[in-house]
Amino acid sequence: MIDIIFCISAAVAIISALLTVSAHNVVHALLYLVTMMLAIALIFFMLGSPFAAALQIIVYAGAVMVLFVFVTMMLHQGERSLAAERQLFNPQVAKGPLILSALLVIELILLSLGSVGLHQEILTGSLPVDQTVKQLAIQLFGSYRVLVVLAAIMLLAALVSAIHITKQGNKPDTKAKPIHKSGSTEFTPVEIEPNQAQTNKKTRGEHG
Amino acid sequence: MIEITWILALSGVLFAIGLFGLLSRRNLLFMLISLEIMLNGIALIFIAASSLHGNVNGQLMYLFILTLAACEVAVGLALVIGIYRQQQDLDVDKLTKLKG
Numbered sequence: 001m002i003d004i005i006f007c008i009s010a011a012v013a014i015i016s017a018l019l020t021v022s023a024h025n026v027v028h029a030l031l032y033l034v035t036m037m038l039a040i041a042l043i044f045f046m047l048g049s050p051f052a053a054a055l056q057i058i059v060y061a062g063a064v065m066v067l068f069v070f071v072t073m074m075l076h077q078g079e080r081s082l083a084a085e086r087q088l089f090n091p092q093v094a095k096g097p098l099i100l101s102a103l104l105v106i107e108l109i110l111l112s113l114g115s116v117g118l119h120q121e122i123l124t125g126s127l128p129v130d131q132t133v134k135q136l137a138i139q140l141f142g143s144y145r146v147l148v149v150l151a152a153i154m155l156l157a158a159l160v161s162a163i164h165i166t167k168q169g170n171k172p173d174t175k176a177k178p179i180h181k182s183g184s185t186e187f188t189p190v191e192i193e194p195n196q197a198q199t200n201k202k203t204r205g206e207h208g
Numbered sequence: 209m210i211e212i213t214w215i216l217a218l219s220g221v222l223f224a225i226g227l228f229g230l231l232s233r234r235n236l237l238f239m240l241i242s243l244e245i246m247l248n249g250i251a252l253i254f255i256a257a258s259s260l261h262g263n264v265n266g267q268l269m270y271l272f273i274l275t276l277a278a279c280e281v282a283v284g285l286a287l288v289i290g291i292y293r294q295q296q297d298l299d300v301d302k303l304t305k306l307k308g
């Protein structure tokens with residue numbers, strides 16, 4: 001029974017990954033990507049590491065996806081993305097991810113009802129005591145503490161570099177900027193907004 | 209108990225799909241998404257190894273992979289925004305400013 005549930009989750013993960021890679025629209029790709037991450041979280045759960053499953057959902061399907069969606073909305077690639085956003089709450093678009101996620105939810109309910117016999121000991125043979133979250137924390141802040149510090153430094157470096165890259169008006173870049181049709185070298189939010197308003201008006205005029 | 213070979217196969221398939229996406233898509237956002245798929249495939253191997261060997265080292269490595277992925281996404285998306293500001297496009301074939 002566990003094998004069947006694993007096979008369904010694996011199939012869901014592979015199908016969503018394929019649809020992610022082959023999607024034409026970024027928003028659809030992100031929906032399928034979230035589904036793939038939920039399927040992988042379910043597999044983690046079945047493998048006897050619920051902590052990793054929770055982290056997968058919180059960090060990947062939560063934080064990273066929010067970052068992606070935020071950037072997708074920020075970039076706002078002209079009329080094509082406008083049309084895509086008009087379709088955003090169209091149930092037709094979200095049908096595929098919804099069906100796949102519903103499969104995963106059914107599997108999770110089956111697992112947690114215990115009808116399959118999901119307990120860590122049964123699932124992964126005789127699981128020793130040293131696979132608990134407590135043991136993980138002892139290891140993490142014991143023998144791996146240098147890596148924790150290094151990870152913290154890496155996060156700080158990523159934060160600083162992300163802020164630096166996205167900062168408006170980097171001086172060395174002004175020379176390398178291509179000639180825009182508007183002639184402006186830098187885009188401030190104030191400058192972007194009228195353009196978006198224009199495209200909005202244009203598309204509204206075309207479709208309205 | 210799930211067979212370890214199945215998990216390895218699934219992980220390999222996910223990695224292959226991600227690699228295919230990375231090589232075939234020309235949109236920078238889709239390339240980052242494909243990188244995420246590849247990282248997920250790798251994380252799956254670590255969790256499976258953790259459950260196979262019965263210790264927490266695999267889960268610890270998963271924690272660090274998670275940190276790495278978060279850093280990679282943050283810097284990658286910052287670069288995407290910067291490139292979009294300069295080029296008004298995310299097509300990597302058009303990023304030829306550095307060509308000699």
